[in-house]
Amino acid sequence: MPEDRPQPRHLVSIDDLSLAEMQALFEAAKEFSEDLTAHADRCPGRIAASLFYEPSTRTRLSFESAMLRLGGGVITAADMSVSSASKGESLADTVRVVGGGYADVLVLRHPSEGAARLAAQYSPVPVINAGDGSHEHPTQTLCDLYSLWVERGRIEGLDVVLAGDLRYSRTIHSFAFALARFGANILCVPQGGFELPDYVMQRLREEFGVEPVRANASKMGDLAAQSDVIYMTPQKPHQLSLFTDAKGWNVSHVDAVYMTRPQTERYAEGEGQGTEYLQLGKSALAADSLRDAVVMHPLPRRDEISAEIDGDPRSIYFKQAARGVPIRMAILAALAGELPILDAPPAAGIPTYPVVEGGNPCPNPNCISNTETRHVGAQVALASRLPLRVQCAYCSQRLPVGVVGCRSSRRFHDPASPGLRPVRPEQMVFFVDAAAAERAGYAAASAAHPV
Amino acid sequence: MPEDRPQPRHLVSIDDLSLAEMQALFEAAKEFSEDLTAHADRCPGRIAASLFYEPSTRTRLSFESAMLRLGGGVITAADMSVSSASKGESLADTVRVVGGGYADVLVLRHPSEGAARLAAQYSPVPVINAGDGSHEHPTQTLCDLYSLWVERGRIEGLDVVLAGDLRYSRTIHSFAFALARFGANILCVPQGGFELPDYVMQRLREEFGVEPVRANASKMGDLAAQSDVIYMTPQKPHQLSLFTDAKGWNVSHVDAVYMTRPQTERYAEGEGQGTEYLQLGKSALAADSLRDAVVMHPLPRRDEISAEIDGDPRSIYFKQAARGVPIRMAILAALAGELPILDAPPAAGIPTYPVVEGGNPCPNPNCISNTETRHVGAQVALASRLPLRVQCAYCSQRLPVGVVGCRSSRRFHDPASPGLRPVRPEQMVFFVDAAAAERAGYAAASAAHPV
């Protein structure tokens, strides 16, 4: 927006950070954590604005504590949905106003997926995504990774159990991608019927080369008794085959168990009824392979972690929550320019293109591109050309693409067709199927360029 | 209230400030704006309390940012209406408590007109009116004037367009009075049916000598195409006649266009339907007389300003919003006694008198004198004796005065009667008409003092 200053860095997605930047954030956080009250000279005069379009007290307090501990100030709109928004103001206008002098960094929580990306497009100051619908919550993921790093000294190569509702938990999905990116191995111990969804598995495979194999969980005890355990590793499959036999990958030592609550608010009617939810208690923790595993949970918990293990030294979930403050201190200080650990230009992301023909192709009704009426134009991101992977530039949801039109030739092509190769992304129009393309006035490509 | 310290300065109305004081505030704000984060040593240890009896997140955040940037602290009651007030506490008691040690300055937002004046009567510390119903919002007006001053280097003599809903917009009315006071000229471009109300025109005429003349808007393009443009100047009419002809004042150059949204929340049923609201876009801005005009808007906007001009250098509405912080820093610092630019005693205002006979004469049902039940006594302000202009001392609404009684003689007089001249204001009782005076036991003045 402001013509006279460089575009600021934002933290909308964990993918906005390089591995080296994350490592540097961990190290800064660790230094801060040694005495949280000793860093009030880091950001004096700086202000963070909490713009929460839905309540999330814990996340808000954690950010606000972090900013105060850096010596900065905080202005808080704990429920934006009842204020400016009710006067019909667009999110784009709100961030331009609040980011234009009121605050030096915006912390945004919003119920619509992609809201933080939209905000970042307009804000003159850094935007931190504090949760946008079921899309991303990068500081939660950073906190989880940081906690693992503090406990284990590294992330690469660790064996991490993800247990419970793996289907609906945004936290789990983001954590799984990040673990794969760091080169950690994942053991899925899902609640029955709540396995990782296909699109998560697909991304793990396509982006990180992760292949699922069946695991032999005989040493995992109670925890895995009612679950088919899957082992996923970003290592090369032919290496893996050296260590697996007919019974699957042998689980002998787990570094961490990440437990998650049932996301009942997202269940379909009747879903999850009739079966008891996994519970981690003393007997589960007695399993041989867990003797050394730290127990993590994003909190709040209900009954999936028994109070009887609260005193067990392996139970680090309260420490994990506490670590949200120093890691957020590191993020705030870095984005405010008071901690020189971020590269000046943001890491190059997926290229995005405005949609100039047809309606908004994003199929997600909860995407900010569908929920916001002003100052939002549809945009697509081209994650890969071959195989073609197109997603909404805001909410990252994959577009269902049957054929691809070329705006200049008015022809459409199969996504894998050689005829599509010379078409520049700016010229592409994405259709669900050939019929849709024809309705829009496109013709099938010629025989030389068969559809 | 506190006997042992001098009555503090308040900012209830823009009229509480002299022109020289406003000029000094502008200069201080400009200095602050050069680096907003460099003034944290101005008000350490000082606390501002946000007492918001209705939500107004943007205004609140702007004040809180200003106080934090001065190095002060903020305590916030973002929705007072659900707390103390629900326990039946009077506004007078609340400000005495919060102003008695909790905070060094009170920022008050209230849905009732006149609330800030009442608060100022009781508060031991300065009260800033952050909006009292549809009455005043002086820091918004100051922000608008400051923005004009920054852009143009002066206010006197500027030609400023007020466009859109001029009828219901409090912001427009306050801005118009302030422009007239500074000696600027006003061009009214109302949405059809939403012209400036009579009482605003009347005050502009009576207080500032402003006379409306028809304008020739041929060089104003689209913006004025559907509107009868009126030119109002505080200059002497005989001077004006030198520059006008049969077609009216010739608009050749506009300094600023101040656009306002439709205040639909105040419309009567069906009002404003069937006509399209003014919109400022590229084509409107292409008009010859607007080539140099800055575009202002108090925000939030809906569709009255097209996003297509957001990037136009003349569009300063986001800068205008951003300037709310430095101007509020100046106000807070000045009222807190940390910026020596206010005269010690407040500028003498309109004299006020308690109503000691009869009920509350204020006809405004939304006035704090009618909505508050405890610790509020009716008061009138005598703006002028000849012609007689009496208004509510809280909400400034003009009282409908048909005849005036004298408490000692028990006679009533016509407001313009010579018989009223010797009556001291303390003795006056104001009646809607003679019948009302008679019902109250007053008799018409004798023949020597005809009614």
Added chain:
Amino acid sequence: MPEDRPQPRHLVSIDDLSLAEMQALFEAAKEFSEDLTAHADRCPGRIAASLFYEPSTRTRLSFESAMLRLGGGVITAADMSVSSASKGESLADTVRVVGGGYADVLVLRHPSEGAARLAAQYSPVPVINAGDGSHEHPTQTLCDLYSLWVERGRIEGLDVVLAGDLRYSRTIHSFAFALARFGANILCVPQGGFELPDYVMQRLREEFGVEPVRANASKMGDLAAQSDVIYMTPQKPHQLSLFTDAKGWNVSHVDAVYMTRPQTERYAEGEGQGTEYLQLGKSALAADSLRDAVVMHPLPRRDEISAEIDGDPRSIYFKQAARGVPIRMAILAALAGELPILDAPPAAGIPTYPVVEGGNPCPNPNCISNTETRHVGAQVALASRLPLRVQCAYCSQRLPVGVVGCRSSRRFHDPASPGLRPVRPEQMVFFVDAAAAERAGYAAASAAHPV
């Protein structure tokens, strides 16, 4: 909780402080009050969290102002009931998270009695009770005592009138106990039908040796005209008899009148109707014995104190409210370890024991032990063995104990029986009556140990 640091001091009940500690807090508060804005170097980098499970804006603002004036920061959850709690999180987990890095001291307001005690059991940092249901609000009591001490220079031996609704006012009960503890004398002037409840009278008698005697209130004027005045003194009765005659204790000089509002929100249907509530106005204050009495009120007031005495120098209720800030500064600084006036180990309180057999014996449906479902186990506190006084360790409500069982012998005893003497408290099970004990499988003690 945290194994590696000492258990922090909390302020759950006024009884957590020794008289000497309170005296030291008063002296620190007085020093702070000399210039509230001059102590911003006391707690830099420290953070207080306001966790309010029900709104109480005044109390919250007072604490937050105090922390800011000490140079600390504040994070605020003004309505916790709509946030984490709605996700099913236990209070125990919330305080462990917020107290684990987010904040250095927790200020807790909760609608359930005993909530602050529960929070203190789990919090790694000091907990301050800012009101738990109708149980305790120790900083209000401290503020009242401090105000009396400032005005009178001492508390011991003062004659303090408690007037109005003495039945339902938590503030009055706490203040009465504290006055007795300090050795002040109490004059009860209740609204008819709203006398001090029996359990308050009982505790005053049992713990502080206070005996009520009828008072001769002829010199108390209007205030006492419709009330039977009771005089209560912690002095020895035989001394008192020297000063009383048939007409009762002669009231000649009152040091303070503490007025309280009708707690209508706790009235049964129809209660208090048909009688006018006490009002303190000019005529009441003209009474001979009140010539020197300061008038106190916890605020907010309704009509029980007439505005006509607001300007009377004896009316100190606004000063009293203002003193909430310096006394809370003293408490916050002391608990944060920045004011060395608290003894390292907390004063030994009443010993408590977990209930290991049977259900929760607490009869109070609004006790946190009954309203909270996770991380709360019933606990009893043994206030006295002979006579046996057992109370809920959370809400302090007395348990109705008919007989006491011994877990090892499976016998039950009369509370006063010599057979109970050798039974250790850990072994005791408390029953409403013998039938309940028998139902639980206990048999009456043998003849040698008669029931």
